[in-house]
Amino acid sequence: MPAHFHRPPRLLPVTALAAMLALWLPAQAAPEPIALPIVRQPLTLSWYANLHPSAATSLHDLSEQTAYRELAERTGIRVAFQHPPIGGEKERFKLLVVSGKYPDVVEADWADYPGGPAKALKDGMIVPLNALIAHHAPNLSALLDANPDIRRQISTDDGTIYCFPMLYIDPRVRNVWGPQIRQDWLDKLGLRQPTTLAEWHAVLSAFKTRDPNGNGRADEIPYSTFTVPGVRNAPGLPPGLWPFLGAFGLAPEFYRSGGRIRYSPAEPAYKDFLATLHRWYREGLIDPDYVSQEQKPFDTKMSAGRIGAYAFFNGSGLGRYTLLARAGTPGFRLAGVPYPRAADGRRHITYPPAAQIFRNYGAAISRADRNVVETVKFLDYGYSAEGSLTLNFGKQGVSYTLVGGEPHYTDAVRRHPTLSVSDAILRHARPQYGPLVQDPRYLEQFYALPEQRQALAAWADGDTDLLLPPLQAGGRNARKFASLMSDIETYVAEMTTKFILGREPLDRFDDYRAKLDRAGMQEAIGYMQAAYDQYRRKPIQATLPGLPSGKPIPVATAAPTVPAAAGQ
Known part of the structure; x- marks a missing residue:
């Protein structure tokens, strides 16, 4: 250039x-x-x-x-x-x-x-x-x-x-990320894969207290996560914590419910989510370094056989850690597990690209x-x-x-x-x-381990109803939306971390929500609602705008059918 x-x-x-x-x-x-x-x-x-x-x-x-x-x-x-x-x-x-x-x-x-x-x-x-x-x-x-x-x-x-x-x-091919757990630890302790928040709590507590790595030291970290520099996180929530949002009917940041756009950190259910994570953190079930931990120290802990569960990609997570750890840890086995069930029994996938x-x-x-x-x-x-x-x-x-x-x-x-x-x-x-x-047949062969192929099925066992399609929020007000969200996200990140760590009592959650409204939260939600409404109004006919020969080509208006892949 x-x-x-x-x-x-x-x-x-x-x-x-x-x-x-x-x-x-x-x-x-x-x-x-x-x-x-x-x-x-x-x-x-x-x-x-x-x-x-x-x-x-x-x-x-x-x-x-x-x-x-x-x-x-x-x-x-x-x-x-x-x-x-x-x-x-x-x-x-x-x-x-x-x-x-x-x-x-x-x-x-x-x-x-x-x-x-x-x-x-x-x-x-x-x-x-x-x-x-x-x-x-x-x-x-x-x-x-x-x-x-x-x-x-x-x-x-x-x-x-x-x-x-x-x-x-x-x-x-969209569900390539999700919760993963040490299956060999579950087997050793006679436990089943967790499917609900209560079962997750019981499993993580067992990982904390029953020495599943067998070294005689209480050095296990039941659940860990990390951030990747330059990759967007939900404010105050590294991606590894996202799977648990779905158990409360929430998704990272903005989501949809009955055609309406909502913002998870401003929802009453977010308080219950924070209360759960605070309890787990207080009991030592969540890595104390989760707030600022990057992948290298996480990898060190994983290689040392200390981490019991996390959420990450199938290839660079489950596959990579399995190959790295098996040489030094006989019997090492990871498994992808389904997203936890919500109170209504549904599994909500909370990895945003799964809907895109x-x-x-x-x-x-x-x-x-x-x-x-x-x-x-x-x-x-x-x-x-x-x-x-x-x-x-x-x-x-x-x-x-x-x-x-x-x-x-x-x-x-x-x-x-x-x-x-x-x-x-x-x-x-x-x-x-x-x-x-x-083509999914590429992915099935790219994932060489049977555990990786099993993980694809486990993570696909859920719905993406909460997740949004790609949206451009704000329209002519894009700068206003970006300015609002910059201040809102900074505040949400600060308070989410304080609530989880116990540095701010959860009985102040209503004050937190009121401050979000004063910061323009409802206006920002309005911009996202307008973007989502515009997305749903998009033409679904092959119109040829502005051209002499352009005529619409009629297409079916029923629910879309999704083929497996071209050439299959």
């Missing part, structure tokens, strides 16, 4: 942009079938995208990946990738935005664009895709028509689709692209059965084979002499991120 930037070219008026887009579109409503190769003469697309650290262990850029070599052979389109430096992705994306010089395709987390994706469209950096998808993307069109909620999640408030999305459709089929990440087409139709067809091919297999598994006979019609990674992936399974997968395919539908 040069040290200086050219002034961005003058942007086209919206009417001119619509007219230019119309030239790319035939006068028809149904998408054209994609014939291969897409182009008769070789075509190269420039493409900005992050390079996953695991891919960087064996690839200079994604054009060397087996999947993109195979796609180039089939489609006639080669991709010249531009990758930001690992660790500097956000800063480089900001520089790209202000440069005014864009590649044909920009793949990014569009929540990072100043003002969000709607502003990127308004600024003219990227082009609206509704009409292009409706005419030239039969695979993504079919997916959106069958799943109205996906259309809502991948579009701006006015219904404009701005990128070819990374989708997590199957619940198994789309997480703002996808490939947009920039205004610089002079081969828009071909680009749309190339991107859409990734949502076809064949394209999805390629992006998730690579090339048949090289990185995967079909056994009974199901894709299985070959030994080139599962038993690579120098690469981990994760690194080897990304040498050949990119199922972890990109414009595609993540």
